[in-house]
Amino acid sequence: MLAFTMPAIFTLEQVAAVARLAELELAPNEVEMFARQLAGILTYADQVRQIDTTDVPPTASVLTRHASDRADQVRPSLDPDEALANAPEPARGAALFKVPRVIG
Amino acid sequence: MNQPPTVRDIRDLIRQRARSVTDVCRDALARLDAVNPSLHAFNTVTRDRAIARAAELDRDLDRWRDRPLVGVPVALKDNLCTRGVRTTASSRILETFVPPYDATAVAKLEASGAIVIGKTNCDEFAMGSSTENSAFGPTHNPWALDRTPGGSSGGSAAAVAANIAPLALGSDTGGSIRQPAAMCGIVGLKPTYGRVSRYGLLAFGSSLDQIGPLTRTVHDAALTLQVIAGGDAADATSAPEPVADYAGALTGDVRSTRVGVPSRLLETGVDAEVARAFRAALETLAARGATLVDVELPHAKYATPVYYLVATAEASSNLARYDGVRYGFRAPIDGPASRLRPGDKSDRGGDNERDALRTMYAQTRERGFGAEVKRRIMLGTYVLSAGYYEAYYLKAQRVRTLILRDYDRAFDHVDVVAMPTSPTPPFRLGERVADPVQMYLADVFTVSANLAGLPAISVPCGFTSARLPIGLQLTGRRFDEAALLRVADAYERDTEWWKQTPEL
Numbered sequence: 001m002l003a004f005t006m007p008a009i010f011t012l013e014q015v016a017a018v019a020r021l022a023e024l025e026l027a028p029n030e031v032e033m034f035a036r037q038l039a040g041i042l043t044y045a046d047q048v049r050q051i052d053t054t055d056v057p058p059t060a061s062v063l064t065r066h067a068s069d070r071a072d073q074v075r076p077s078l079d080p081d082e083a084l085a086n087a088p089e090p091a092r093g094a095a096l097f098k099v100p101r102v103i104g
Numbered sequence: 105m106n107q108p109p110t111v112r113d114i115r116d117l118i119r120q121r122a123r124s125v126t127d128v129c130r131d132a133l134a135r136l137d138a139v140n141p142s143l144h145a146f147n148t149v150t151r152d153r154a155i156a157r158a159a160e161l162d163r164d165l166d167r168w169r170d171r172p173l174v175g176v177p178v179a180l181k182d183n184l185c186t187r188g189v190r191t192t193a194s195s196r197i198l199e200t201f202v203p204p205y206d207a208t209a210v211a212k213l214e215a216s217g218a219i220v221i222g223k224t225n226c227d228e229f230a231m232g233s234s235t236e237n238s239a240f241g242p243t244h245n246p247w248a249l250d251r252t253p254g255g256s257s258g259g260s261a262a263a264v265a266a267n268i269a270p271l272a273l274g275s276d277t278g279g280s281i282r283q284p285a286a287m288c289g290i291v292g293l294k295p296t297y298g299r300v301s302r303y304g305l306l307a308f309g310s311s312l313d314q315i316g317p318l319t320r321t322v323h324d325a326a327l328t329l330q331v332i333a334g335g336d337a338a339d340a341t342s343a344p345e346p347v348a349d350y351a352g353a354l355t356g357d358v359r360s361t362r363v364g365v366p367s368r369l370l371e372t373g374v375d376a377e378v379a380r381a382f383r384a385a386l387e388t389l390a391a392r393g394a395t396l397v398d399v400e401l402p403h404a405k406y407a408t409p410v411y412y413l414v415a416t417a418e419a420s421s422n423l424a425r426y427d428g429v430r431y432g433f434r435a436p437i438d439g440p441a442s443r444l445r446p447g448d449k450s451d452r453g454g455d456n457e458r459d460a461l462r463t464m465y466a467q468t469r470e471r472g473f474g475a476e477v478k479r480r481i482m483l484g485t486y487v488l489s490a491g492y493y494e495a496y497y498l499k500a501q502r503v504r505t506l507i508l509r510d511y512d513r514a515f516d517h518v519d520v521v522a523m524p525t526s527p528t529p530p531f532r533l534g535e536r537v538a539d540p541v542q543m544y545l546a547d548v549f550t551v552s553a554n555l556a557g558l559p560a561i562s563v564p565c566g567f568t569s570a571r572l573p574i575g576l577q578l579t580g581r582r583f584d585e586a587a588l589l590r591v592a593d594a595y596e597r598d599t600e601w602w603k604q605t606p607e608l
Contacts, residue, residue, distance in 0.1 A: 015482070022420060022485040023427070024478055025466035033475075034482055037540055041483060042496075044541045045409040048503050049495060058501030059508060061311045062297050062557030062582075063341060070337055082204040086431035097429050100437055100460040 010035040010042075107603060108267040111176050111324035115217075118165075118175040125165070125175035129158035129219050132177035136221065136268045139608045143244050145253075145262040147182045148190050149222040157219050172331055174217030179263040179272040182223040183230055184210055184315070185304035189220075193306045194238035195228045197426050197433045197472030207304025208339065209273060209315045209332040216331045221269055224259030228474045229423065230280055230308045232256050233546040236537055237476040244533070246288060246606040247572055251530040254284030254546070260318050261288040266608055271328060272318045277309045278411050279525075279550025281316045282562035286525035286575020289564045289604065291592070292318045293325045296583050297557035298343035300329075301336030307422040309415040310341075312554040320602060322563060322593040326350035329585060345583050353586035354593040359393035361591055363578075364518030366401045373548065375528045381566030381574040382524045388598050389522075394591070399514040399521060403506040407552035408544055410507065413487050413500035414555070420484025423477065428468030435467035479540060508556045515581050520591050523549045525562040525575035549577060559585045563592045564601035573601075 015035045019026045026034065080095035089098040109117070117123040133151055140146055154177070161168045161175060168174050180186060183193040185203035192198045206214070214220065227237035235243040235258025243258040245251040246266040253262045257274030261284035264272050274281040276294035285292025293316045300315045307313065317328035330351065335344040365386060370379070390396050428434035437460060473481070487496035514521055527548055536543040553560035558579050565576035576595065580588030596602055 018482050018486050018489065019466075021489060022481050023424075023462065023465045023469055024473075024481065025463070025470040026478070027470070030475075030478070034479060037479060038483055038486065040541055041412065041544075044544075045413055045496065045500075048406055048409045048413065049499055051403070051406065051499075051503055051506070053499065053502035053506070056502045056505050058498055059504040059555075060501055061341075062508070063343075070340075078204055083430075085204065086201055088428060088432070088434035099429055100464050102461045 010039045108320070108605060109270060110321050111173065111270045111319060111327055114176050114270060115172070115174055119169050125158040125161040125219065126155065128175050129154050129177060129221070132221050132269055139266050139268065142249060142608065143246060143262050143266060144241055145224055145243050145259040145266065145268065146179070146222040147192055147194060147225050147240055147259070150189055150220055153189070154219050154221045161217060161219070168217050171215075171217035172327060173213065176218045176271055177221045177269040178213055178218040179222055179224050179260055179269045180210060180220055181226050181257050181260050181272070181274045183226060183275055183306040184273060185306070186210055186220065186223065189223065191223065191306070193229045194226050194240055195473065195477070196239045197468070198431075199239070199433060201432050203304070205304060207315075208301035208336045210304065212332050213273070218271070224257070224263055224272060226259055227256035228477050229306065229419070230256040230275055230277055231419065231476050231480055233279070233283060233543055234531070234536065235259060235284070236533065237474055239474055242533055245530050246608055248530065248570070251532050251572070252287070254287030254526070254530060256280040256284070257318065258284045261285050261290060261292065264288070264290050264318050264320060265606060267605060270320060271324060273315055274318050275305055275313055275315050276554065277312045277415060278554050279547040281318060282525050282550050282560060282575070282577060283546060285318050285562045286577070287530040287573060289573030289601070289606070290318055290320055291322055291325050291561065291563050291602070292316065293329060293561045294553060294559060295329060295333065295585060296343070296559045298341055299559070299583065299585065300332050301334070301339040301342040303336055303338035309418040310422060311418060312415060322561070322589055322596050323351060323354060325561065326354060326589045326593070343583070348586045350586055350589055353590050355590060356594050356597055358389060358591055358594045361394045361520070362397050362518040363389055363394045363591070364397050364399035364514050364521040366399050366404065366521065366523065369401055369404050370523065373527050374524060377568040378524050378527060378529065378574050382576060385565040385576045385595065386522060389591070389595055392594055392598055397518050399518060401510045401514060401521070401552070403503060403510050404552050406503055407507055407555055408548050410500045410503045411547065411551035411555060412483070412544055413496050414504060416480040416484035417488050417497050418484070420481045420488065423481055426469065426472065427465045428472070433468060433472045435464060435471050437464045437467065504555050507552055511552070511556045511558060511579075519580070519587055521579045523577045523579070525549060525577040529568045529572040529574060553579050558582055559588050561588055561592050563596055565599070566601055567604070
């Protein structure tokens, strides 16, 4: 058996808390399923945590050089109608995206 | 069945005016109509657009005939943006999304004379290894309809293997071009990270994603890479390195080539028939003059768990954009939130309306995303969350460095590293869907090339006794696709596997 320094079991409350961070409204059966499966995946991933990485820097990107910055010039971009064409609730005249009311 | 035409065959026939672009296009669409019902390789068929485009090229052939892919039918994975053509990523959340722009790789293909015939099925947002995570149903393997074509670019691989099109584009974040290519008996190339612009590719893991070709021959992959490679002002991570003459590099000569074999890594977990085909492939390369060298990749065995920590973290961030506001599906919410999530403070006056917005986000995402996408968003959110970030995400990034260094060291001694592409032949539909870790193990030999940003290719190297395809994977030095393609092509010259086609 592997020794765990982190709990290998996800409680339903932990799953619900992560779902809130991820803006996901999970169904009760999904909460149970993810509790089980995420624990399984993290158990599998735990071998990574056993590796000695003293003095090893993290790699976030394999790019070896910074891409050149683009010129700071005004260029053509999407026109408002095109930008709104896929919106579930466009306000075309105002060129805005509508969302449920957020202030009273 | 006769040998179906390759990209090069079609281009040459059109240049010689032996065939019209329209005839070739109609043949591809007829083949699609005949076999797609049993494969489900396509989400969208761009029939009228393709025929109109073909007619346009025929009318003006003098202008088009010297373009490198003139008249070649191409299938595009449905996570590549196509202006005016629905692009779903096989997700409910983008079921009706029509992009206002083309991906750079798509624009380059069309400018080179290729004709887009449709958008291919894939795992939702390219998250999966079997194409079963599509919201629109799985794709079937042309070699065995009860098996998966691999994934996530399973529709692209099936379309090429079934001779609907000689060329498809896919995307590869952890093996999503190479693994389905292996499982469908064709060639799949993941270029070096940055070699092909990612502009217009729906992002999954931004430090890992690359676009690449799926073809029947290495030469066709070289021709395609030639077209789609290069720096792009629209993608700051695309590389300005000069694009080599890839087709010109295919000399067939591997006499001074050293092929690394990570024997220790391959000791366990490889299907016996796959292992046998792999050993035979090494002998073929050696017989052609290549030198086989044992290499150590001591951290490669951790690549899969590292990948699932890094890729899910990036995915959870990338997929935050799907919120039901600017494009895609929005869950209908009437008035204040109808159903509140645990922990929400809904009983305090003014918070009700804030809840309405956040409930819209959460219900949109709950109903718009499938199970695997939610699973990865959840895992990625967890590994990035306070208290776990260092233990999981940062740790995985440090081990990523060790994997990268292993390859750098290996490439001091060898020109390419050889492995099987997939540890097993294609598995049955439904066989692994209930067990995510089992499914993730399908990527065990492919993910490290993404973590290290290296180019890698899968070429057909045999069949099992049940006539299921097996792939050989070669991994090369960064930006040295020319050497990688040269070795793959040399191997192809001494084998007949690539000539076999499934009966459909």
